[in-house]
Amino acid sequence: MKNIGVFTSGGDAPGMNACVRAVVRSGLSLGLNVYGIRYGYNGIISGDMHLMKSYSVSNILQKGGTILKSARSEEFQTKEGRKKAYEQLKAKGIDGLVAIGGDGTFTGANIFYEEYGIPTVGAPGTIDNDLYGSDYTIGFDTAVNTALEAIDKIRDTANSHDRVFFIEVMGRHSGYIAIHCGIGGGAELVMVPETSTTIQDVIDTLNKGRDKEKTSAIVIVAEGDEQGNAHEIANKVMAKLPKLDIRVSTLGHLQRGGSPTSLDRILASRLGLAAVEGLINGKSNVMAGIIDDEVVYTSFKLAISKTKPISNELMRLVEVMNN
Amino acid sequence: MKNIGVFTSGGDAPGMNACVRAVVRSGLSLGLNVYGIRYGYNGIISGDMHLMKSYSVSNILQKGGTILKSARSEEFQTKEGRKKAYEQLKAKGIDGLVAIGGDGTFTGANIFYEEYGIPTVGAPGTIDNDLYGSDYTIGFDTAVNTALEAIDKIRDTANSHDRVFFIEVMGRHSGYIAIHCGIGGGAELVMVPETSTTIQDVIDTLNKGRDKEKTSAIVIVAEGDEQGNAHEIANKVMAKLPKLDIRVSTLGHLQRGGSPTSLDRILASRLGLAAVEGLINGKSNVMAGIIDDEVVYTSFKLAISKTKPISNELMRLVEVMNN
Amino acid sequence: MKNIGVFTSGGDAPGMNACVRAVVRSGLSLGLNVYGIRYGYNGIISGDMHLMKSYSVSNILQKGGTILKSARSEEFQTKEGRKKAYEQLKAKGIDGLVAIGGDGTFTGANIFYEEYGIPTVGAPGTIDNDLYGSDYTIGFDTAVNTALEAIDKIRDTANSHDRVFFIEVMGRHSGYIAIHCGIGGGAELVMVPETSTTIQDVIDTLNKGRDKEKTSAIVIVAEGDEQGNAHEIANKVMAKLPKLDIRVSTLGHLQRGGSPTSLDRILASRLGLAAVEGLINGKSNVMAGIIDDEVVYTSFKLAISKTKPISNELMRLVEVMNN
């Protein structure tokens, strides 16, 4: 292996830059040329690939977003698109890829590998923490801390006005961010897609709090909860508890940005090195992850098909902390 | 004057606690007893008033929200309510009030003073900075910095994905927060209630940016803009520019909370002292403010009726910075 | 078991409050009375113990420091002191203790248990992360993130002036904070007590950087490094490299305070519950910890005698990232 390419794809996540930096510097350190590919798979297809030097990634460790840009590629989902991609890689002599992204990224990588056999190792970059094969994904810890800072601020105003707030955090298919925010934010209740919570459960929790003379409350809602989004849930609750002063806040895209936390910078650095070493050691079609503080490689197939369950211990913790 | 009361009323703002602390400690320092009144005017009516010691306000200088709680009082808007309030104050021997709040707070204080003549001095506590009689209101600087941190994060993801973001900030009747966020956040455009911006203006600005190969853009929208809220505006723009990747983020209540900035802590401390000194010096029915770094007292009437215009220099600055 | 006490002892750490809250609410939830003991072991001796309600720990989850105060107790190191402590506990009917602290705390707890047999479970609260029996200690993640924010700021000025900074972080006997800050802060070198780095090594690293046209550099020094503190090391380097613009920054006590991160809040909450459940299930003389995401109990003896080695993988990562 002589020349490798690195790209970011799918929704951006804090720490992607730290991972790009790690791939570039690990590659250089291990004697490889490293190409930075812009705009994910689109950049492979269009040949938007540039040789990186050590200084190309100076001072990006602490930067949110991704200097390589990210995009979802429709063209790469076609056979023709992937053929073009392959030809571009061949033309540049790129014989290995590091793909930083989530589900969709690895699904594409898997197909591409099966068709063209270019060795690819992934690094899990998504704030959702929903990939099997790594305890944490790059960006998750930052997203939770960002959301938590917002929740702390909202609690100030909830307390001052004796209000109930429904706060929606990211997580279309996964309640990881929500449950961590719930415990960290001292929420009275957490609503996640993985478990079923009825509107009556919400009402019971709020009433229980008022019985104990709690004057304000926070309910964390994962955007993909089965009861709807935070606005919809709040409306249903208001219909039944018209006396409460209920407000809604949807945290939205600010959860994606910002300078990565220590944990995300270190995780991203470790996985960047692990991905390059994986390629050199002949691994392919796998995602590098960290489980129990050890680097492990999990096949793309498994990483995207198996689900990481939400922890019962954490769900219970929310409840106990409300006593 | 022997006994004074202090309360917070209307929407809470960061720095209200710093102001409460300043009123209590200034009062004690100047030989007064100070009562903390909870829940704004409601607390006067219900007699929810408590003698404060110096330690009652320890460690609240840096806390968001208000330990005295805030509320809007419907009862105080009735003659009967105000009569009850007066009787409660008499019963406690309270012969002066410090009211921390905004428009509504001072409107009530003005009526109450005209009816019962209890000396009252206000301190401007509102994130909107829309009160005549003070360059800054308590909470404004914090709210802008909080919004700006969110905008910085959103720009990370806007840049990574070449997106256009419409970001809605607080300001139902005033564009102060929006214009400050616009300059501080490097926005391409700012939409405020004070000036008229058409959808075509938005489109022109976005097109101009793309002509210069800017790949992403931020538009700041004050919630009270005449074109609608950020979602409505974004929808109108999307209808005309379907190729753009347009997203919306409404920052919402997180702008109200959080630890106050240095500016807000100092402003709140100065105004707390100024309010107490005003009372002692026989001032009443006025709001203490700071103009050109000097304490000034403005009649409640003027403070709530006169509008503080948005600065043309700042509006122009947004435009120039886009070149 | 009916009545338990909880206290914090030794150097304070962010998240101690979150753990106190978790102990109180877990205790109440499981049918126990919980006493908050102030000033660590001194408070047991003096009987400074107070029955806690659920609201006693409201809104402390996000607060730095410890509402129970902390202190090192000389009296508890005497036989007489411990006898008094025992009598106070008996008088209150306290039949179990949760001790939140580090090395010294658990050493005392161990002796006390051997002498008087009062069941005690510990929770590791120390920013140093130097306790065997838990992957993370409460406060470590916050301390690292706090230090990292400072390092990011210092890098701004280092870059602007082409300077070399020696930044000293906490860690008298352990390089955990330093190594995490080194990777997270993109440092050129990390000096920790666990490994030997000569002044010549520092000089070589700085020269290597300059050969690659790096104009600034950051060296992280754990306070307990064998070459001395950051000032001493910087002086030795300056003597050999007089042309470099070398500066020193000692981060100091700010690393101990601040609102805990998500990770610390969750860790503290889990360990607070685990400590109470441990007591109820008959565990004693052990520290609750989390290893590989599972709650484990390690004897105090082992926790304080066995050392947690610094990771070679992380040490190597610093080096690779400098290529």
Next chain:
Amino acid sequence: MKNIGVFTSGGDAPGMNACVRAVVRSGLSLGLNVYGIRYGYNGIISGDMHLMKSYSVSNILQKGGTILKSARSEEFQTKEGRKKAYEQLKAKGIDGLVAIGGDGTFTGANIFYEEYGIPTVGAPGTIDNDLYGSDYTIGFDTAVNTALEAIDKIRDTANSHDRVFFIEVMGRHSGYIAIHCGIGGGAELVMVPETSTTIQDVIDTLNKGRDKEKTSAIVIVAEGDEQGNAHEIANKVMAKLPKLDIRVSTLGHLQRGGSPTSLDRILASRLGLAAVEGLINGKSNVMAGIIDDEVVYTSFKLAISKTKPISNELMRLVEVMNN
């Protein structure tokens, strides 16, 4: 005027980048070519000057430090050095300069102007806020907020351990940062170069606090205080009050870095535009500043020779807030 140059000089300050951006974009907007000059006066002498485009300053608004680098120039203090500088400017056709910096920067600019008559307008960029001719200097508000965040954290640990902390903030000749931190941080005492405070005053303040059962205390020390630095002062106090648990923290260089606050970004943007407009309108040998929210131009001579006194009102405020 056709071609102008912009540079940063002296100690770096947050917001310098925002000002560089404003100069570049204002210049382009007003039809000028703008050269970015690196390393302050050294860059003029060596011809390290580069034509800037609008995108050259993209995404630097929120960045700490200065992309143009800063340096103190010994060569520029010689006649010969200034002659070289003049020749370089002539060669490039640069007929106007914007100098962003402090005292030293404007002293140099003043001499250079008198010798060679190249129109120069300054923008005050220094965290010390010690320049006559502007209410605020660029970087001051950020430095105070950065220090305040650190002080808040240190108060957590001071409270937990009942300690007295002497915290040293920047300000070799000026107590501006110290007094703002003192009020914002709720300090018991502030020691600044402008006023004389004896060690006995410190002791009296600490004793007074203990009489009121305050268990911890914060003393803010400006680095240039006449009693010495924080360590020296603490040692003198410890000698007289050996029972107190006294600690010292020197905040140091972290006060120089970090993303600028809203106030600094807006101030820097306004002053960048004002500087360019000043040049175009024939102003020279002046510093642009903002007094009472209006742009004003003050001669370099006045700006560097006249001192901005520390506010008595603020000094008194510290005292009153301690009651």
